[in-house]
Amino acid sequence: MEFESGDRLKIINIVGGVDNKSAGTSYSVLGLVDALSRAALSSQVYSFGANCRTEILSDSVSLTVFKPALVNVPLVGKIGMSGEMRRFLFNCPADLIHLHGLWMMPVLYAADASVERQLPFLISPHGMLGKGALHFSRFRKKVFSSFLQDTALNRASCFRATSEQEALDIRDYGLKQPIAVIPNGLSIVCSQPLSAIHNRTDQRYVLSLGRIHPKKGLDRLLRSWQLVEAEIPDVRLKIVGPDEGGHLADLIRLARSLRLDRVDFLEPVFGEQKMEMLAKAEVFALATLDENFALTVVESLSCGTPVISTKGAPWSGLVENQCGWWIDHGIDSMATTLKLALSLPDGELRAMGLRGYHWVGRAFAWTEVAKAMEKLYRWLAFGESRPSSVSF
Numbered sequence: 001m002e003f004e005s006g007d008r009l010k011i012i013n014i015v016g017g018v019d020n021k022s023a024g025t026s027y028s029v030l031g032l033v034d035a036l037s038r039a040a041l042s043s044q045v046y047s048f049g050a051n052c053r054t055e056i057l058s059d060s061v062s063l064t065v066f067k068p069a070l071v072n073v074p075l076v077g078k079i080g081m082s083g084e085m086r087r088f089l090f091n092c093p094a095d096l097i098h099l100h101g102l103w104m105m106p107v108l109y110a111a112d113a114s115v116e117r118q119l120p121f122l123i124s125p126h127g128m129l130g131k132g133a134l135h136f137s138r139f140r141k142k143v144f145s146s147f148l149q150d151t152a153l154n155r156a157s158c159f160r161a162t163s164e165q166e167a168l169d170i171r172d173y174g175l176k177q178p179i180a181v182i183p184n185g186l187s188i189v190c191s192q193p194l195s196a197i198h199n200r201t202d203q204r205y206v207l208s209l210g211r212i213h214p215k216k217g218l219d220r221l222l223r224s225w226q227l228v229e230a231e232i233p234d235v236r237l238k239i240v241g242p243d244e245g246g247h248l249a250d251l252i253r254l255a256r257s258l259r260l261d262r263v264d265f266l267e268p269v270f271g272e273q274k275m276e277m278l279a280k281a282e283v284f285a286l287a288t289l290d291e292n293f294a295l296t297v298v299e300s301l302s303c304g305t306p307v308i309s310t311k312g313a314p315w316s317g318l319v320e321n322q323c324g325w326w327i328d329h330g331i332d333s334m335a336t337t338l339k340l341a342l343s344l345p346d347g348e349l350r351a352m353g354l355r356g357y358h359w360v361g362r363a364f365a366w367t368e369v370a371k372a373m374e375k376l377y378r379w380l381a382f383g384e385s386r387p388s389s390v391s392f
Helices: 024-036 082-092 104-115 131-135 140-151 166-174 218-229 249-258 271-280 297-301 332-341 346-363 368-384
Strands: 009-017 041-048 053-058 062-064 096-100 121-124 159-161 179-181 206-209 235-240 263-266 283-286 307-310 323-329
Touching: 009 024, 009 082, 009 283, 024 053, 024 062, 024 096, 024 297, 024 368, 053 235, 062 082, 082 104, 096 368, 104 121, 104 140, 104 263, 121 368, 131 140, 131 271, 140 179, 140 235, 159 323, 159 368, 166 179, 206 218, 206 271, 206 332, 218 249, 218 346, 249 263, 271 297, 283 297, 283 332, 297 307, 297 346, 307 332, 323 332
Parallel strands: 009 041, 009 096, 041 062, 096 121, 121 159, 159 179, 206 235, 206 283, 235 263, 283 307, 307 323
Antiparallel strands: 053 062
């Protein structure tokens, strides 16, 4: 991978946590710094976790994990207070501060450090300013933003959005700084989609994989499945992922009340097991209410599996690249599309998946994302030419 020559960049990355393998920010932040580690760039990643530690991830990337204070205090324990993290941000070598995610005290620490040290301050909200995301824990977020966060957001030099829709969400929140639209990346390691390697099993299934959270629209997916299950008796629905806030119990109760017979709720899977499960699915279903990116869509397509996504996620490219469906919200809309997808011949589904595999290989490879991010960093830190990803 070739990068532009020039002064060596030193980046501080701040993220709420990287230990949860099911969280998109865990993958995207570590994936980005790994991709950039081959450039003339050094990164320090600061995060929170249950145990304090420092890890050397590569010759030019280190990870420091702090244990937040007051974790057992209601409300306060969730916002990530750490005087030690704050002191580190004020003293470590840096040309730029890059904050990933919102609604925690590191937003303020990063903003204060950028002002004190006169450093550029880049924020990647990772979907946390979307209308759907703002709806959850609405009162707590309103208080936090009014008294703490909004001042910090207004200090940002630039925002990085992962899609045009997220850029609109940033503008709708009232923020007027420049915005760079650069997607998350994915490591494409196979010369052919996994669906061509792993034969689909005798038991056909639709897969929904990710956090089990109300904003994912899984209750709507179950109600859609009720309209599908009787008509397509040889297919199961698999909902896979970690439970958040006890929402899994709500979904299990709903499935029972709807008398669904072919729904499986499964523990989260990772690595090769996750990719194999994606590859063997007939289709991946994303019923989300609001999503800035949805990495699982890219992962599914990279395995050669077509995708059905609601318009709660920015995936019009599914239609443009003929590798899936981008549908309106609603139970009937999802049910109709599931019936259509599951009625297609296997060869047609595989052809759609192959188109998706080639598309994400072109558009979302980490090598390309890293090049775009380095140009953004150099513009902010050194005043080099403004990259094409940036708009005002």
